[in-house]
Amino acid sequence: MSISVKYFASIRERLNRSEESLAAEGICTAGEVWVRTTGEALPANVLVAINQEHARAGDTVQDGDEVAFFPPVTGG
Amino acid sequence: MSISVKYFASIRERLNRSEESLAAEGICTAGEVWVRTTGEALPANVLVAINQEHARAGDTVQDGDEVAFFPPVTGG
Amino acid sequence: MKIRLTTGPLDPWAEVSTYQQEQASIAGQFGATAVFVGTMRQLNQGDAVRAMTLEHYPGMTEKYLEKVSNEAGERWSILDSLVVHRVGNLLPDDPIVVVAVWSAHRADAFDACRFIIDELKTRAPFWKQETTINGRRWVEKNT
């Protein structure tokens, strides 16, 4: 098991990847996932979803979770 | 010239006529038109239009005007 | 801006679609369309309604709906509007009225559309007469 990480829109383009897999060891929160995969602090304007539901950077993630990062939405 | 009087919906049915013509002599207001044609006082729930615009019983009517009486509207 | 009364069947979605296609000048300009459709229900005040006749005041009705549509255009930033109202004989499930408003943004479209149908319902000279199992009756209260 591991954490599945997804990126969308301008975040996906900037990081130049749309998804990746991350070992869950030592990770507690969604914000920590971002730090681990990007090497930078989570910017304030990056939104977070855990298991396809809106979440906060400080929310807990577990092995097997899907964590997504994306910019403010602009649909409709 | 004269005043053209119209009745709609339940008012038309109760009076058993849809329109008539009335000599304008001695008539000042829409309410007086009703009194002259029906012989009764204008009921509070009867609405008035003068020349196809919403009006009040006390509004002035003139020779050549079209005066209409109808119940509260129930369209749409 | 268009106002139309019709005694024939009313297909609200075709009315809106056709009118929109005819208004070449607003193509690419509107980001928001708000539409309201009023439809005849089978039940009104607890009684099964079999049929309905809609009476109106020819001339005043069109005049009043134009006035309301113009007022909507003054109060909100809209690009166009359409009101089509059926009169005469109707059956349950028949569409009665469609109001459509085109605007750059959605708040104006919603507000103007709601204003037009609210004014139409409370002030436009239309009267419904229902046929139930107990005979005909004039609808006395607006919904």
Added chain:
Amino acid sequence: MKIRLTTGPLDPWAEVSTYQQEQASIAGQFGATAVFVGTMRQLNQGDAVRAMTLEHYPGMTEKYLEKVSNEAGERWSILDSLVVHRVGNLLPDDPIVVVAVWSAHRADAFDACRFIIDELKTRAPFWKQETTINGRRWVEKNT
């Protein structure tokens, strides 16, 4: 209640008309239908937009729109709702989204329809990328 995402052309009026005909159980029950259609504009923030790509988060988008539609059904008295949203490549004047709500009365239909599109616009995971004469750019502000 239905949620649908589509990459093909979207005819909002046909979507609403077809869905309504399929829902035999609400025929005769609804007196009010409120519809909102969002359409791609040629101008955004002063620049001519030639084309647009709509990205979304497959899975989460549907989940979120279902949640919002359910919430609308809890907050207002409605009979049914429909949300169809286009994704992928669009051109100016292309419809992007349609939201329709059926209810016995108009206040519920309007309120629920507006709630769904407002939530969709501010929270559903869709992202617009515009192509202008200066190239591609992500839309950063919702309208």
